[in-house]
Amino acid sequence: MNLRKLATLTGLYLPLQALACEFPAGFLQRVSLDPGNLVVGRDAPVGTVIYPVGGGFQTVKLSIERIECPQETTFEVTTPLRQEEGSPWVNPGEVLLHIGIPNVALVVATSLGTHSGYWQYIPGQGRNGMGVPHREIVRPVQEGSTIRVPFLSSFVYDYRLVKVGPIDPGMGPQSLNGLTLATFTSSRSGRVLELVFTGGTLNVAQCGLPGSPSQQVRVPMGTWQVAQFAGAGSFTESREFVISLRNCVGGEVPGNSPTAYLRLDPRNGSPVLDAPQGIIGLNSESDATGVGVQVLQYDRTPVRLSEEVPIFQFADGDFEIPFAARYIQLADRAPTAGVANASLSFTLTYK
Known part of the structure; x- marks a missing residue:
């Protein structure tokens, strides 16, 4: 027991x-x-x-x-x-x-x-x-x-x-x-x-510009003959340009990558003609008719106007963001010759 x-x-x-x-x-x-x-x-x-x-x-x-x-x-x-x-x-x-x-x-x-x-x-x-x-x-x-x-x-x-x-x-x-x-x-x-x-x-992710915040980016569009346009929607060869970013503070940790956004808005009398297709009209200094300017990304897709468009994710360093612009015929009626300038302001944001 x-x-x-x-x-x-x-x-x-x-x-x-x-x-x-x-x-x-x-x-x-x-x-x-x-x-x-x-x-x-x-x-x-x-x-x-x-x-x-x-x-x-x-x-x-x-x-x-x-x-x-x-x-x-x-x-x-x-x-x-x-x-x-x-x-x-x-x-x-x-x-x-x-x-x-x-x-x-x-x-x-x-x-x-x-x-x-x-x-x-x-x-x-x-x-x-x-x-x-x-x-x-x-x-x-x-x-x-x-x-x-x-x-x-x-x-x-x-x-x-x-x-x-x-x-x-x-x-x-x-x-x-x-x-x-x-x-x-x-x-x-x-x-x-x-x-x-x-x-x-x-830290705060952002970039600087090589000049003052109000710096201008000039794009020489060249001289074109009216006869080179073949109807509504026809366009000239593209002219490339860049927006330069300097001293960027960006991401290095996976899952923590900031994105730069670009917004293009009309100025100096240039009207937005087709925002999704990135087409803007000529400014008040121009006397040509029948054409506008189309703004393109590096891959030749249109840059949507008057809204923030994501451009690229960035890390630390300096960057050149490539773009292009070209004249585009607006209607069936043939363009008339003259000065053909367009003006846009650009705003960069970082999210």
């Missing part, structure tokens, strides 16, 4: 650590994140996700053997960053975490478990209920006569940087190093896990 009792007690024995869902004494895992040198387009709209774009949860293994949790345990997931609830620039229920860079904030979701029957998230906001800050409770689940015991072996995290207001174009690179995104504190073991930026910067 005594032997059987002893055997029964031995069979029920579990280590204290497993019974208590405790981490080893003094355990603290610090997970370092370095997103690299990020940029946000100078003219990116408020609400733009700076990084990552289309990212998902990342899984990180704990630096210890798995810990079984046959007893209920609570983890407080907190952050030292200033919190803002109800922002219109994130999803309902998500909390903005302000990082000290004006009008740039983080949204973070993380958990030691998964969204399953073992785990409860309070208040259950943000992605999968794991938005920071929150409380998560892990407990065994009884299924019939079986008690299923959860265990800890890894954790998941997801974050994104969001533009939440105007950003000073001249702010220069801002460090992300040293920001603590989240800390896990166990009701049994104290602080056990930290998620920290240990590198990374954020």
